[in-house]
Amino acid sequence: MDLTQLGLFDQAVLLFAAFVLFTSFVMLAQARIVPLIHTFAWQGALLAVTTALVAYATRHPHLYLSAGITLILKAALIPWLLHRLTVRLGIQREVEALAYPTLVLIAGGALVIFSYYVALPIVQLSAMVTRNTIAAGIAIVLLGMLLMIVRKKAISQVIGFMSIENGLFFAAVVSTYGMPMVVELGIAFDVLVAAVLFGVFFFQMRASIDSLDVDRLNRLREVDEPAPAPEETAP
Amino acid sequence: MTAWLLGVLQTLLFVVSAPLLAGWIKRVKCHMQNRAAPALWQPYRDLAKLLRKRVVLAEHASWVFRATPFIVFGATILAAAVVPLVLAQHPAAAVADVIVLVGFLALARFFTALAGMDIGTAFGGMGSSREMMIGALAEPVMLMAVFTLSMTASTTNLSEAVGYTLNGGLVLRPSFVFALLGLMMVAVAETGRIPVDNPATHLELTMVHEAMILEYSGRHLALIEWAAQIKLMVYMVLIANIFLPWGIATELTAQAAALGVTAIGAKLALLGVLLILWETVMAKMRLFRVPQFLGFAFLLSLLGMLTHVVLETGG
Numbered sequence: 195m196d197l198t199q200l201g202l203f204d205q206a207v208l209l210f211a212a213f214v215l216f217t218s219f220v221m222l223a224q225a226r227i228v229p230l231i232h233t234f235a236w237q238g239a240l241l242a243v244t245t246a247l248v249a250y251a252t253r254h255p256h257l258y259l260s261a262g263i264t265l266i267l268k269a270a271l272i273p274w275l276l277h278r279l280t281v282r283l284g285i286q287r288e289v290e291a292l293a294y295p296t297l298v299l300i301a302g303g304a305l306v307i308f309s310y311y312v313a314l315p316i317v318q319l320s321a322m323v324t325r326n327t328i329a330a331g332i333a334i335v336l337l338g339m340l341l342m343i344v345r346k347k348a349i350s351q352v353i354g355f356m357s358i359e360n361g362l363f364f365a366a367v368v369s370t371y372g373m374p375m376v377v378e379l380g381i382a383f384d385v386l387v388a389a390v391l392f393g394v395f396f397f398q399m400r401a402s403i404d405s406l407d408v409d410r411l412n413r414l415r416e417v418d419e420p421a422p423a424p425e426e427t428a429p
Numbered sequence: 430m431t432a433w434l435l436g437v438l439q440t441l442l443f444v445v446s447a448p449l450l451a452g453w454i455k456r457v458k459c460h461m462q463n464r465a466a467p468a469l470w471q472p473y474r475d476l477a478k479l480l481r482k483r484v485v486l487a488e489h490a491s492w493v494f495r496a497t498p499f500i501v502f503g504a505t506i507l508a509a510a511v512v513p514l515v516l517a518q519h520p521a522a523a524v525a526d527v528i529v530l531v532g533f534l535a536l537a538r539f540f541t542a543l544a545g546m547d548i549g550t551a552f553g554g555m556g557s558s559r560e561m562m563i564g565a566l567a568e569p570v571m572l573m574a575v576f577t578l579s580m581t582a583s584t585t586n587l588s589e590a591v592g593y594t595l596n597g598g599l600v601l602r603p604s605f606v607f608a609l610l611g612l613m614m615v616a617v618a619e620t621g622r623i624p625v626d627n628p629a630t631h632l633e634l635t636m637v638h639e640a641m642i643l644e645y646s647g648r649h650l651a652l653i654e655w656a657a658q659i660k661l662m663v664y665m666v667l668i669a670n671i672f673l674p675w676g677i678a679t680e681l682t683a684q685a686a687a688l689g690v691t692a693i694g695a696k697l698a699l700l701g702v703l704l705i706l707w708e709t710v711m712a713k714m715r716l717f718r719v720p721q722f723l724g725f726a727f728l729l730s731l732l733g734m735l736t737h738v739v740l741e742t743g744g
Contacts, residue, residue, distance in 0.1 A: 197741040198600055207602040212603030212736045219728060296724040303731050310739045326740045 196334050204323045207368075210244040211327040212366060215306070218337040218357060222302050227349060234353050238268030241360055245367050248324060263382050264363065272356065272389045279393045280349065280425040283400065290347050293424045298344050302337055309333040316369070321358050325369040331365030334358075348399060348406045352392045359385055432520040435681070439519070441512040441734060443666075447509075447658040448472035450665070450697055463497060470656065479651035487548045487644055488490055497544035498645065498652040501537045505656040505663070508533035512666050515689035517595065517677045522588035527575045530587075533600065534619070534663075537656065538564050545641030545688045552633065556640025559716060561639065563618055566723040570615045573730035577608040580737055591674045603740055607733035609672045614726035616664035620657070622704065624714040625722065628657075635713055662697070665704075669696040 217237040224230045242265035249257030279367060280286045292298070309332035317325045338361055341354030359381070366373045373381075396406060403410050452469045459466035465677040468474075486495070511530045513519040542560055545553035581604065582593035621638040623681045630636055633642075642653050670677060676686035676692025714722060 197602060198597060202599070202601065208740045209601045209603045209606070212607070212732075212740060215736070216607070216732060223725060223728075232529065276474065295721060299724060299728045303728065303735065306732075310735075329739045398573050 200323065207244060207247045207251055208327060209323075210240055210247060211330045211364075211368070214240045214244060214354065214360075215330045215333060215337075218334050218341075219299065219302055220363075221353065221357060222298055222337065222341055222344075223291050223295060225295075227280055227288050227290070227347075228277065228351055230288050230350060231273050231280070234276075234356060235269050235273035237357060237360055238264060238270075238273070241364060245372075248367055248371065250403070250404060251323065252371060253262055256375065257367065257372050259375070260363075260367065260372050260378055262380070267382055267386060268356070268416070272386065274358060275389050275393065276353070279396060282384065283406070285349070285406065288347075290345065290350060293344065298340070302340060305336040305340060306330075306333045309336055320369075322369075328365060329367040331361055331368055332362055334361030337361075346407050346409050348392075348396060348408050351408065352389075356385065356389070360362060432518070433683075435516060436510070436520045439514050439516060440521075442508065442511040443512070443514050443662065444506055444655075444659060445688060447662040448476060448655065450662050450701065451658040453698060454661075454701045454705060455581075457702055461705055461709050470511065475576060476651050476655055479654070480648050482647040484649055486646035489549065490644075491547055493540070494544050494547040494644075497540045498649040498656075499545075500540045502652040502656045504537040504540075505659045508537075509659050509663050511587065512663055513591055513670055513677065514693060515678055515686060516681075517588060517591045517674070517679045519588045522586050526585040527579070528572070528585055528589075530663075531571055531575070533563070534660065535568065537660070541638075541641050541653070544645075548644045552636075552640045552643050555633075556637055556643070559637045563723070564734065566720055566727075567615050567618045570723060570726045570730050571619070573727065573734060574608040574612040574615065577604050577730060577733040581605070581741070586729055587671070588671055591670055591677060592679075594671070594674050595677070596681065602737075604737035605672055606732045607729050607736060609668065611669055611726050611730035611733060612643045612664075614722070614729065616668065617704075617707070618719070618723060618726070620661045620664055623708040624711040625719055627713055635716075636722055643675055665697055665700050666693065669693065669700055713733065 197208070200208075214237060216242060217233055219273055220233045221237070224233055242261045245257055245261035245264060247262060249255060277286075306329075307373060310329040313329035313332055316328055320328075335358050338354045338356075338358035341357060342351045345354065363381070372378065399406060399411075440480070449469065449472070452467070452472045455471070455508060456466040456469060507525075508530050510521050511525045511527075511533075515521060538560065542557040545557035545560070545573055547553070552665055575585070578590055581602065582590040584593070617623075621628050626637040627635055628638070628640075631639055633640070638657070642650065671691070673696065676696070678689035
């Protein structure tokens with residue numbers, strides 16, 4: 195397929211697909227919490243734009259609804275919830291120490307090549323305009339997983355998880371022009387509930403181990419702390 | 430023959446107007462920072478003053494130190510001669526493609542670094558080592574961005590690449606967007622602008638390019654400064670004419686040439702404003718964060734190449 199033979203709106207779909215993929219890389223490189231949430235919100239907004247463009251370019255009006263839900267949930271509501279959480283936890287100025295930042299980005303590039311290789315047989319079978327972006331969808335899922343693997347803070351891992359969901363939604367939109375509305379609504383509310391539950395979980399975690407670093411969940415608490423002093427008996 | 434004559438004229442225009450661009454950038458920067466701005470032709474006055482002054486040479490300066498300004502100036506002019514400025518069809522582009530252009534700039538950098546170490550002062554050596562570190566990280570990014578372009582246009586010849594983009598009309602290419610961003614970040618690093626280096630400082634902790642040329646004076650300094658201005662213009666013209674070539678003259682008429690001059694002038698003025706906006710919002714980076722900056726630039730150009738393969742040609 196040659197890009198020059200496509201219409202301008204089909205080209206715009208590809209362009210915005212590339213931008214969504216790019217935000218995944220920005221998230222991998224971003225060490226500060228609040229900009230990370232903002233990048234996640236941008237990914238949601240770009241995803242909504244891509245969905246709306248696919249809806250227009252392929253004349254599937256039900257996708258406008260998906261785009262609207264995405265815009266409200268993933269570009270506004272969930273980032274707002276996460277932002278409020280960081281403020282209430284008092285971690286909005288925190289900077290995560292990234293181990294091997296450049297290596298992680300190169301690994302992300304390798305994941306894009308891998309997903310291109312995996313998607314190649316599907317692409318050859320398909321006749322859709324958006325078929326090339328299937329690889330980008332798989333890559334966004336894998337990059338979300340990579341984000342979850344390399345980060346230690348629970349909140350970054352949650353963002354990685356949400357971005358995996360973004361990738362799945364993106365792949366569904368570009369490979370089959372969206373899931374059935376029941377499934378889509380179900381997933382949307384699942385993600386919203388997950389965001390609320392994660393908030394409860396953060397507070398629980400902080401109350402019990404006094405940190406959001408999930409590595410510390412591996413240790414048993416009793417081992418770290420000295421045995422409580424025996425109570426003094428009254429004379 | 431006429432083509433070559435026009436090529437030489439174009440290069441002359443390039444070399445002569447480079448200080449004007451530097452003056453424009455300085456002026457915009459002053460306005461942005463609420464300072465009284467120098468005149469637009471102040472860089473010409475500075476160059477004329479330096480050219481009149483006597484050269485003060487260190488006692489132990491070898492021939493490398495004396496030859497470097499001329500080598501750097503010559504190599505930069507040759508680099509400028511390869512880039513299409515006003516006319517899309519440039520005869521020199523057939524002889525020297527974009528890889529040769531990168532080579533010319535690398536040659537200039539190599540000799541500047543040698544001259545920095547030649548005198549044996551601490552500053553020179555420090556500047557040279559920093560410059561080589563930045564250069565080693567920036568060159569792959571530049572080549573990667575250029576390869577993205579050559580893969581699309583299937584040529585490394587700059588004139589043909591410009592012609593390809595012109596003939597294609599408006600095509601939204603994700604790969605070009607990423608390559609453009611990557612090339613812009615490299616241009617910032619290579620021409621010693623904020624956040625990688627600050628051209629207006631002589632503070633020992635932060636200077637890179639200024640540290641290497643600290644011992645130069647008189648006409649040597651004039652040539653090196655002029656070369657730096659031409660280098661900045663080479664990068665900006667590359668960005669303007671490869672990615673947004675509209676307005677460049679494709680035929681040899683006075684009208685087309687006038688339009689070409691106006692178009693490139695407007696594009697450069699706009700890019701200059703963009704550069705200053707970027708410099709104003711960014712803070713100077715610690716030297717050890719520069720690899721991360723350039724790593725991100727590399728990622729952008731890599732993503733440009735990947736999106737070209739995955740999105741634009743796949744299947």
